[in-house]
Amino acid sequence: MTVNYSLVIFAGSGLLLLLAMAWLAFSGTRRQEKVAGNGPLERECLHISRLPQIKQALANSDFVYLKEQGHPALAKRIRKERRRISLVYLACLRVEFEKLLHLARMVAVMSPNVAVAQEVQGLRLNFEFSCRYYLIYLRLVSGVAPLEAIGSLTNMVSALTVRMETAMSELGERAALSAELSPHNGGGLDAGG
Amino acid sequence: MAIKLQPIVEIVWVASFVVQLALCGILVIFGHFRRLPFFTLYVCLNLCQALFLYFIYQHYGDRSQVAYVAGWWSEAITLLARLFATIEILHLVLISYRGIWGLAWRLLAATSVVVLLFVSVGSWGNARQALIRADRGYHLIFAVALILCLAMIRYYFIHVDNAYKVLLVGFCFYSCVKILLNTVLYNFLNHLDSPYATVWQILAVSPYLIVLLFWGAALLHPLPTMREQQAVLPASIYGRISPEINLQLQAINKQLMNFWRIEGP
Numbered sequence: 001m002t003v004n005y006s007l008v009i010f011a012g013s014g015l016l017l018l019l020a021m022a023w024l025a026f027s028g029t030r031r032q033e034k035v036a037g038n039g040p041l042e043r044e045c046l047h048i049s050r051l052p053q054i055k056q057a058l059a060n061s062d063f064v065y066l067k068e069q070g071h072p073a074l075a076k077r078i079r080k081e082r083r084r085i086s087l088v089y090l091a092c093l094r095v096e097f098e099k100l101l102h103l104a105r106m107v108a109v110m111s112p113n114v115a116v117a118q119e120v121q122g123l124r125l126n127f128e129f130s131c132r133y134y135l136i137y138l139r140l141v142s143g144v145a146p147l148e149a150i151g152s153l154t155n156m157v158s159a160l161t162v163r164m165e166t167a168m169s170e171l172g173e174r175a176a177l178s179a180e181l182s183p184h185n186g187g188g189l190d191a192g193g
Numbered sequence: 194m195a196i197k198l199q200p201i202v203e204i205v206w207v208a209s210f211v212v213q214l215a216l217c218g219i220l221v222i223f224g225h226f227r228r229l230p231f232f233t234l235y236v237c238l239n240l241c242q243a244l245f246l247y248f249i250y251q252h253y254g255d256r257s258q259v260a261y262v263a264g265w266w267s268e269a270i271t272l273l274a275r276l277f278a279t280i281e282i283l284h285l286v287l288i289s290y291r292g293i294w295g296l297a298w299r300l301l302a303a304t305s306v307v308v309l310l311f312v313s314v315g316s317w318g319n320a321r322q323a324l325i326r327a328d329r330g331y332h333l334i335f336a337v338a339l340i341l342c343l344a345m346i347r348y349y350f351i352h353v354d355n356a357y358k359v360l361l362v363g364f365c366f367y368s369c370v371k372i373l374l375n376t377v378l379y380n381f382l383n384h385l386d387s388p389y390a391t392v393w394q395i396l397a398v399s400p401y402l403i404v405l406l407f408w409g410a411a412l413l414h415p416l417p418t419m420r421e422q423q424a425v426l427p428a429s430i431y432g433r434i435s436p437e438i439n440l441q442l443q444a445i446n447k448q449l450m451n452f453w454r455i456e457g458p
Contacts, residue, residue, distance in 0.1 A: 006376075007376055007377070010329060010333070010372060010375075010376040011372075011373060011376045011377050013333060013372065014333075014336075014369050014370075014372035014373040014376060015373070017333075017336045017337065017340055017365075017368075017369045017372070018366070018369040018370075018373075020340050020344075021336075021340055021343070021362060021365045021366060021369060024340065024343045024344060024347060025343075025358070025362045027347075097442070100438060100441065100442065101442070102350075103438065104434075104435060104438040104439075104442075105348070105349050105350060107426065107430065107431055107434050107435060107438075108292060108293065108296075108349060108431065108435065109290055109292070109293060109349050109350070109351065110292075110425050110426045111292040111426050111428060111430065111431035112291045112292055112426075112428055113291075113292050113295065113428045113431065114292035114293060114295060114296045114431065115431070115432075115435065116296060116299055118435040118436060118439060119296060119435075121439045121443075122435075122438070122439055122442065123348075125439060125442040125443055125446055126442070128446050129442070129446055132446065
């Protein structure tokens with residue numbers, strides 16, 4: 001019985017490690033492309049800054065009005081459209097989150113010293129975000145999530161993006177300055193990312 | 194006393210020996226030994242081990258006490274050399290990223306300790322199988338640490354040149370195969386009165402032969418030139434920016450949590 005227990009654990013570990021290795025070896029650097037990409041979602045996400053308009057589009061009043069006026073087909077169509085917008089919007093929020101994470105990793109890659117605690121925390125937050133993102137995604141798909149709640153989340157991410165852009169431009173200036181001051185430096189801000 | 198090895202085992206051994214010899218030649222001719230001294234040492238030691246064990250098996254038989262002791266001691270030496278070779282390659286990959294190399298180094302150490310504890314608990318109480326379990330434990334620690342390092346390299350979008358990638362994946366693949374062999378083969382074939390040693394020899398050498406072929410093909414090309422140090426930011430920037438980003442990411446997570454809790458209209 002002990003032998004079987006050990007067998008299952010170690011054989012399972014061996015197989016899992018083989019699969020993980022194959023994934024790491026053959027999956028390439030798609031994530032980087034995804035973050036840096038300029039696909040249809042990226043283009044749609046340009047509207048993430050148009051928060052008031054999107055909030056207006058998601059407002060409940062129009063929906064209530066249509067129901068009261070006796071247009072069930074139109075109300076149904078609008079409900080479907082709203083759900084689609086919500087899903088695209090959630091995907092955009094994820095893109096924003098990924099961009100921020102990408103910045104965090106770039107800073108780590110270009111730094112001479114990296115704190116384990118900070119990196120572990122970043123990894124944990126990424127994991128938590130992914131779990132919650134998929135939970136909310138499922139909730140939206142199933143039609144039980146409140147659309148208004150997206151507004152507060154978007155405010156948060158938009159504000160964060162602005163702050164991080166400011167921080168990164170400051171970081172770029174400092175890096176350029178340090179490169180000028182250090183005669184042995186061969187790298188640059190665009191390197192390593 | 195001498196016992197002739199099975200022909201199939203001899204074929205696999207000779208093939209492995211020839212390919213290792215060719216790999217040594219590639220390492221010397223292309224000058225890779227300058228950049229990869231520990232890896233070259235590892236390949237040479239494996240070559241010596243193959244020769245040494247072949248003669249031991251020829252003279253004392255593959256199931257003798259001498260063969261047993263010689264086999265495990267020579268294995269311990271090559272495993273040590275493999276460890277240094279892997280660290281050398283990881284260092285070459287991450288040499289341009291000082292902070293990440295520091296992180297990788299700590300990750301390797303921490304993982305090794307954790308997996309060592311796991312292996313010790315899993316292998317407790319059976320002295321007869323101690324060596325085979327120690328070997329399996331080593332490969333498990335090695336594979337886990339290496340995979341975590343590869344995952345970390347991917348996480349930080351660090352580019353790994355093809356040659357180094359093939360070398361690292363080869364090490365990892367062989368360790369995973371050895372874990373499976375030491376577990377499955379030992380638990381099944383050893384109890385079925387089967388030609389265990391012959392099957393073992395073939396299954397242990399064949400994957401290594403495949404790895405050697407891939408290594409040889411990868412090393413036929415020149416190794417990438419050493420890149421400049423990528424760490425261009427003062428340490429204080431990381432100390433300031435990183436906690437800020439984490440705080441903001443944490444805040445987004447809280448918002449997501451609130452989003453989940455908000456009730457619909």
